[in-house]
């Protein structure tokens with residue numbers, strides 16, 4: 001774990017009008033400026049031009065409509081901003097789509113690809129996800145490649161086989177620990193309040209790392225971050241993040257409340 005700095009990423013999904021997004025980003029900026037370990041009062045703040053050291057990397061992924069405003073709001077802090085999806089191509093006749101180059105141009109550093117909601121709602125298969133991840137690398141973004149089994153697959157005992165297949169099909173051959181993060185999000189745990197137990201999640205993360213080892217070699221596999229996602233909250237974050245192969249969290253619902261999201265940031269050490 002030492003060689004992998006934790007990443008706590010908020011996926012806001014399709015939530016927030018401009019005022020909501022700016023207010024949430026402002027609340028995160030305010031928390032990011034406090035010295036860790038000191039009480040949350042004015043005296044504990046550092047000047048805005050001296051960002052406090054955070055215990056981990058922190059990322060928010062707002063909907064496209066909010067990306068620019070959130071980037072402006074977090075400017076000068078250590079909070080990174082990413083997109084929730086990108087097209088595989090750089091530009092062209094792709095009505096409604098946004099390219100990785102466009103996100104990079106705005107100032108994004110990351111993009112999520114292959115979220116189960118994209119796989120299910122937009123028919124994205126592993127190849128599509130890999131092409132999107134490759135686009136992210138081409139544009140200079142870090143791709144967060146999502147994998148995870150459905151409840152039916154889990155009940156059929158196929159979790160590890162499904163996840164291994166998704167990793168093999170979705171992670172670019174050129175992936176490095178600097179350019180790709182994997183997120184394991186069991187579909188049945190997303191937005192349901194059900195979470196994999198820390199031991200269950202750890203077992204799948206270890207399987208993912210073994211698959212990365214086969215694909216990318218032992219050095220890359222040892223250094224690549226694997227996030228857990230699915231009903232992560234302040235109350236369960238520390239135990240999940242304490243597992244040896246869980247290197248951070250991809251947080252949906254709890255990322256919409258600054259206090260909850262920052263509670264999860266605080267659980268990452």
Ligand code: 13P
Pocket residue numbers: 011115185189190191192193229230231232250251252253254
């Ligand atoms: P929840 O945290 O709301 O379960 O969502 C997880 C998720 O899908 C993050 O990408």
